[in-house]
Amino acid sequence: MELLYFPGCTLKTSAKNFEDSALTVASKLGLELRELPRWNCCGTVYSLAADDLMHQLAPVRNLVRVQELNRDKLVTLCSMCYNTLKRASRLVRRNSEKLETINMFMDEEQSYEGRVEVFHFLQTLRDEVGFKKISEKVVKPLKDLKIFPYYGCLLVRPEEEAIDDPNDPTVMNDLLKSLGAEVIDNSFKTVCCGSYLTVDKKEVVAEMTYKILSAAVKDGAEAVTLSCPLCHFNLDFRQAEVAEKHPEFKRIPVFYFTQLMALAFGLNPEVCRFNLHFVDPKPLLRGKGFI
Amino acid sequence: MEIKVSLKKVKSPLVRKVTEISDEKIYSCYQCGKCSAGCPFADQMDLLPNQVIRFVQLGMEEVLDCKTIWVCSACFTCRVGCPKGIDIANLNEALRLLHLRRNQDHLKLGKLPREELLKLPQIALISSLRKYTA
Numbered sequence: 001m002e003l004l005y006f007p008g009c010t011l012k013t014s015a016k017n018f019e020d021s022a023l024t025v026a027s028k029l030g031l032e033l034r035e036l037p038r039w040n041c042c043g044t045v046y047s048l049a050a051d052d053l054m055h056q057l058a059p060v061r062n063l064v065r066v067q068e069l070n071r072d073k074l075v076t077l078c079s080m081c082y083n084t085l086k087r088a089s090r091l092v093r094r095n096s097e098k099l100e101t102i103n104m105f106m107d108e109e110q111s112y113e114g115r116v117e118v119f120h121f122l123q124t125l126r127d128e129v130g131f132k133k134i135s136e137k138v139v140k141p142l143k144d145l146k147i148f149p150y151y152g153c154l155l156v157r158p159e160e161e162a163i164d165d166p167n168d169p170t171v172m173n174d175l176l177k178s179l180g181a182e183v184i185d186n187s188f189k190t191v192c193c194g195s196y197l198t199v200d201k202k203e204v205v206a207e208m209t210y211k212i213l214s215a216a217v218k219d220g221a222e223a224v225t226l227s228c229p230l231c232h233f234n235l236d237f238r239q240a241e242v243a244e245k246h247p248e249f250k251r252i253p254v255f256y257f258t259q260l261m262a263l264a265f266g267l268n269p270e271v272c273r274f275n276l277h278f279v280d281p282k283p284l285l286r287g288k289g290f291i
Numbered sequence: 292m293e294i295k296v297s298l299k300k301v302k303s304p305l306v307r308k309v310t311e312i313s314d315e316k317i318y319s320c321y322q323c324g325k326c327s328a329g330c331p332f333a334d335q336m337d338l339l340p341n342q343v344i345r346f347v348q349l350g351m352e353e354v355l356d357c358k359t360i361w362v363c364s365a366c367f368t369c370r371v372g373c374p375k376g377i378d379i380a381n382l383n384e385a386l387r388l389l390h391l392r393r394n395q396d397h398l399k400l401g402k403l404p405r406e407e408l409l410k411l412p413q414i415a416l417i418s419s420l421r422k423y424t425a
Contacts, residue, residue: 011413023364037318044418048365048384050314055421080414157367158378192331192366199419200398201362204335230414237410 003124004066004074008042008081015078015229017273021258022077022121024271028137029129033121036065036074044080045196047088052195053101059088060102061226063116064109072115075124077258079228083154086118086161100270120155120163122171122227122257131178139152141180145288148184148216150175150226150235153192166190172225172257184221188212193234205234206241210249213239216238217250222284224254232256237278253281297347297351303350312385319375320344326369326379335362340369340379347382349355360386392425398423 003026011019026033037063047055066074074149076082079201092099093114103111125134148174155170156162164171169190191212194205213235216224226232236254243249259272269291274281285291293341306317320341327339336359346354354360360383369379389399398419400408408416 006305008414009417014412041417043421044414045365045421048381049312049377049388050381051312054389080418103355141402153364153366153368157371159371190368192364192368194332195361195364195366196415196419196422197364198415199403200423201335202407204332204362208331229423230411230418233412233415262420 001030001128002032002034002218004036004069004071005061006036006039006042006074006076006085008076008078009013010080010229011152014276015232015256015281017276018077018229018256018258020271020273021256024267025258025261026121028265028267029125029133031124031129033075036062036071038065042084042086043079043088046084051100052116053105056088056091056102059085059108060112061106061109063089063118064106064112066116067112068110073117073119075119077121077227078151078228079120079154080230082118082120082163087158089114089116089118090160096220097128105252115142116240122155122175123163125175126171131174133179134175134261135178138179140264140290142176142243142264142290143180144182145186145290146182146220146222147176147255148186148219148221148224149189150193150212150216150224150231150256151189152226152228152231153190153195155227156190164200165215169249171244172227175257175262176225181260181262181264184216186215186219188215193231195230195234198230198234200236202238202241206238206245210242211237211240212250213242213252214246217252223252223281225257225260227257239279251279253277253279253284255281294351296351300350300352303352305350305352305354307345307348308389309382309385312388313378313381315377315385316375317347318346320348320377321375323374325372325374328365328407329372331366332362332364333411340392341386344377344379344382347386355386355389359383362399365422374386387422391423394425396424
């Protein structure tokens with residue numbers, strides 16, 4: 001099955017490990033993620049101003065690209081792209097007046113008709129592939145690997161855009177179980193890591209990283225998994241600052257969920273590009289015999 | 292902090308401006324405080340989220356000078372918890388925009404050390420520029 005896929009900026013650079021592992025595991029599952037031609041920035045954050053249509057142009061233009069191919073479905077990997085594109089698609093579907101204004105402004109494009117649905121790849125895995133089929137592809141079960149699934153904000157909030165129960169999501173828990181891993185679950189899984197505060201208030205983000213990760217470690221976690229390149233940067237890169245401030249803090253690796261799938265499927269670990277991580281996951285994986 | 296409420300302030304255009312930008316029903320807040328109780332960054336704020344709404348309800352433009360609106364990461368925890376269905380993240384965005392639409396940038400990337408800037412992924416730079424600059 002071929003799916004139109006929206007990568008977004010960071011999956012082409014510092015989160016190349018996310019993209020490469022995702023494309024490889026998708027193909028193992030019989031899915032071809034075909035990159036949306038001529039995609040542009042999703043907008044990164046959804047504009048929260050009701051009177052501002054200018055910032056809806058970028059996401060809607062991507063939806064036009066999907067429509068041009070006579071398709072009505074777009075899959076994302078990045079949680080922020082998912083949220084921004086999904087919210088924009090709902091805004092213009094519900095508000096024909098705003099859609100008309102946007103269409104008139106983008107008169108170089110064909111008029112967007114409002115039919116494209118935006119999905120996150122985790123939804124595809126759960127609802128179309130199914131965890132049973134995923135578990136059948138596992139050749140190296142992630143046995144004894146204790147992982148904390150971190151959902152963050154934009155997969156589950158606002159509630160209209162949530163891919164799962166906004167208060168107690170389980171889609172990544174179920175995925176981890178199908179890979180044979182042990183799930184460490186606690187309520188920090190949906191607490192914000194600080195997002196873009198990382199640019200000018202990094203100490204706030206480092207402190208939140210400390211709270212989230214030390215709670216997970218206290219519960220027995222050896223690693224974290226997630227689906228957002230910004231959460232990844234905050235929870236991975238900021239650990240150095242956490243360790244400086246809190247000497248007792250134990251660093252743990254942070255994986256994209258697709259990297260764990262690649263390992264469990266027995267695919268070449270090269271696709272995981274562990275060199276892009278700040279906290280090296282290799283010692284843990286070697287210790288457990290996964291690489 | 293001394294807080295003065297006056298009829299003159301209550302009649303200020305602040306509520307109208309914030310309502311126009313955010314499309315939120317400012318007066319439906321009855322100050323239960325659930326937004327503040329759930330906010331993961333409340334300890335970094337000078338005004339709690341429910342106080343921000345109260346200031347806006349009372350037309351107190353001092354709210355535009357608070358740190359809170361720049362600490363909010365728009366994580367929508369408050370929105371999910373609000374019993375009155377107010378999206379406080381939208382309200383904070385409106386307050387930020389009252390600065391940004393006057394070309395008053397909150398973030399100046401040039402002031403960050405170059406080595407830090409080089410480490411930040413695009414997703415961090417673009418989202419912060421979208422939230423903090425005009």
